[in-house]
Amino acid sequence: MRYEYYAAKLAEDYLKKGIVDGDNYPDMDLYIDQMVSCLNKELELYKTGSSGPVTKAMVSNYTKHKMIPGPDGKKYNKDHLLFMTIVFYLKNSLSMDQIQKLMAPLLSNYNSEWDDAIDLSLLYKAFADFTREEEAGLPDRISQKIRDVKKLCAKHDAEDDTSELFTLIISLIVESYAERFIAEKLLDEYFAG
Secondary structure (H helix, E strand, O other): HHHHHHHHHHHHHHHHHHHEEEEEOOOOOOOOHHHHHHHHHHHHHHHHHHOOOOHHHHHHHHHHHOOOOEEEOEEEOHOOOOOHHHHHOOOOOOOOHHHHHHHHHHHHHHHHOOOOOHHHHHHHHHHHHHHHHHHHHHHHHHHHHHHHHHHHHHOOOOOOHHHHHHHHHHHHHHHHHHHHHHHHHHHHHOOOO
């Protein structure tokens, strides 16, 4: 498959399955195996190899490092699924320390006996809806970026797939790096650690 079509397919797949719909998570208690299975079903797009994108070890590690709340006994609920999904999205862009810093106010509120609880389902829904709206034009942006890369490569007499793909991949990474840079600076400035 030509890279142009594959990139378009990836963009469409991301729009369909890239941001998990938290409403699909069950509103019942789950054991860790059930939680991992549920997360892996919803995050299937991110699967690499034969294992799912989430493991029991990850859940335990993120709980231990105070990125998600601990289970109630041995059971997890819908909020745990939402917390874990948020951490999943953050884990490839932020360090564990940065994720802890970002999640600290939510965990503090979640575990507080005095504060009015933040409705994590509503918070997650707002994030997911906003992200879907922002990403709605992703296929068109990717197609335009491919056209721009082809023009640039043609201008420099580099009209081969390798040069085009290299330039496309680098530009996508650098673009995401710029947004990550801003996110990290906001995190450092406004979330005490």
